[in-house]
Amino acid sequence: MPVQHDIAAERDLWDAYASSTRNDVTDAEPVFNWTQYQGHGPGTEILGNPASALEIGCGTGRALAHLAQRGIRAKGVDLSPVMVANTTKRWGPLGVEFVCAEVLEFLAENRATYDAVYSVFGAAWFTDPSRLFPLVAARLNPGGVFAFSHPPAIPGAHGPQGMYKGGFAGPAMFTYRYSYKPQVWARFLTRAGFRDPEVRTLDAPTPGHIGTLLATAIKP
Template sequence: MPARHDIAAERELWDAYAESVFAHDAEPRFRWTQYADHGPGPELLGAPRSVLEIGCGTGRAVAHLAQRGVHAKGVDLSPVMVAKARERWRATGARFECAEVLDFLAEDGATYDAVYSVFGAAWFTDPSRLFPLVARRLAPGGVFAFSQPPAIPGAYGPQGMYKGGFAGPALFTYRYSHTPRGWRNLLRRAGFTRVEARVLDAPTPGHIGTLIVRASR
């Protein structure tokens, strides 16, 4: 059975998350992994003049790039998240849009040198629908890159996730998990080339690593 996304319920879930997460984001920063001072930085995007982050959350990565002269835009489903990001990072020149990512990519007339996701929309959106739309928004030679936790062995495809606590209203979303090989195949089917997918080990042995994927149009 395919995943049944309830966008209104998912928006409510991310609004609730936004209320808590902004207290911990004091300055712009860009990192692909869940560990401080670990792994690659924005160099995975090449040297883009324009970028789009899908599922930008707090917007700190968008702000980091905007401070360095990149035309940087983020899109997120949560109006609370977007309002807070606009207020927090206004001085950097970063731009933020509130929209469901598939709708935004289908309707957006712009193209970008890079589209990326850091534990964002590439983790929470059906890749068979997302990847072709991302390809349409990339300039020739553009880069699509994303990071997220690696799949739990044997658990592939959409994985249901309730809002934390397992109590209260049944707010849930779906995460999408595949092996690195599975991600490579999905991207190639969507027309991407030079596809790389790997799991970067955590800085502490035995801890959860980070899936990092990079592809070109």
């Protein structure tokens, strides 16, 4: 059953997250990781050889900075104005453009297209895929790559999942993330018009630790 996102409340949540991770922006170096484990898993080759890339839910912007250093036109969209201000100050000199917007509105209203659109523990995890994926497809050039990663679903827990910020104390700040089996993610991609969907779970570097779901698909 669809859930109703309170965008204003979620913006407050992501502003709080941005404030707590400020040092991850100001003191960080560019890096591109699909998984939650530093130096683990594949790299930017997942995106092919794009001339332009859009990250949806770009967070600290470190991945975009890495792409910009490789000569790729890099743009990120994030819901938090605090995060966008921090990342613009840190990575803007590299040529990265950051936009503060709700991702569905941005993709529907902004007509620019890209060779790659991706999400690393970002908007593809926190946005209804039945609404998001068709908009992503519309923003990709033919042959472009859509790729995203986030933790795999907990067994038996599928669909939208509520998530509180912090340690279950303090103001009730929450959002929704979306969890499905790999074959369900692949169906969402196919229904949105993508071809060759591949959705798999990468094992963690330590046996028994949480893996990473990684999905890719191509715009015909």
